[in-house]
Amino acid sequence: MNEFKLKVKRIHEDAILPNYAHYNDAGLDLYSIEEKVINPTESALIRTGIKIELPFQTEAQIRPRSGLALKNGITVLNTPGTIDEGYRGEIGIILINHGKEVFKVEKGMKIAQMVVKPVWKVDVEEVEELSEALRGDKGFGSTGV
Template sequence: MKMKVMRLPHAEGLPLPAYQTDAAAGFDLVAAIAAETSVTILPGARALIPTGYIFEIPKKMEAQVRPRSGLAIKHGVTVLNSPGTIDADYRGEVSVILINHGNEPFVIARGERIAQMIVAPVTRVKLRETKKIAPTKRGKGGFGSTGIGETPSQASTEAGKSVASVSRKTKTKSPAKKR
């Protein structure tokens, strides 16, 4: 499948987004900031980083902007609205909202790979209002309800207690010791 991409003036000299391996699901997006500048994201802060490209996503498809695992594990930097959805009818520049969850400022230079984009088919459904939803074994359980301990939604319903104070009291099971 082919997809059109338009380079904006501030992306001149940057490579087209590209898959880094033959089996990669996503192609990398790079920072299209001015060559003589950089963007520093302080710990806990976020920044909107331009990519310098407009994509003509095929009908019945979408693109998702996702984090790069290396930035997340090495620096605590990730895509804030992950995955960021790019609809097929959007015709503006794709930009990436990055957040620094790390402890150190993170500096972004021109051309640095900041995120990846995956293009996938979209299934649209017709919603039909109903008075009853079929029950399941799981029921309303969510937010880690199949894992260990109390979930935030359960904790937040306790009168007068914050989620943080309840989570400190959460009991967790220790993994079985090997003999």
Template sequence: MHLRLLKLHPNAIIPKYQHEGDSGVDLHAIEPVAIAPHKTALIKTGLAAEIPIGTELQIRPRSGLALKQSVTVLNSPGTIDANYRGEIGVILINHSDTVFEVKAGMRIAQMVMVPVMHLDITVVDKVSDTSRGTGGFGSTGT
């Protein structure tokens, strides 16, 4: 699938796959940002995209950043709709007790293109019964 990217900032780094078979490409920060403990920050990538209709871009955490630094994407996965043309930003949260320093050029998240199915919504008076019924959070045990 083809993705058209626009560099909005001279420090923007075009994402690429790190290894053959990777699902996502890495997004990079364009400027340094200090994220205080237990706080969030919007990290700029300096990129805008022309996303094909019928797809979305998902912004996902980098596992190493989450494991080693306790920093992750807050709204994971973040959705970038096909009709959005603004700068791609990444909302990071620092779950640690120390300041996390984002450096310019640092890989901060992964971006994956996925197909989107549009809903045909029908309002009904009742939904069908299942063996699970209305059992929700924790209803199947621990």
């Protein structure tokens, strides 16, 4: 039995509790409570009808579903979206249609996945210099294209 509990409150009668499709999955599936059309290049906020209370010192990351991305060009706009431990509002998922066809979100459709992860709090310290590293300041594209 897991020592971490995700408390979930349904705020809509059609809400489906987050669940793992398979025992070893990292992400809990999240479901739409509404039907909505998303045109190509457009985004929409999709309601889930749930509120959550995360375990102490965790966050929830909202990530796309690979099947929706591959088959329809549908992804989570601000991926990974972060739900902070103290947030108690309804979970909404911002989907964007990168596909060429109109996409219809159906009521009860799996629209995203939620991964609960630990959060480390750090002390911020201003310094004059940083330690040397092999990569150094080489940024975007530094390992090849």
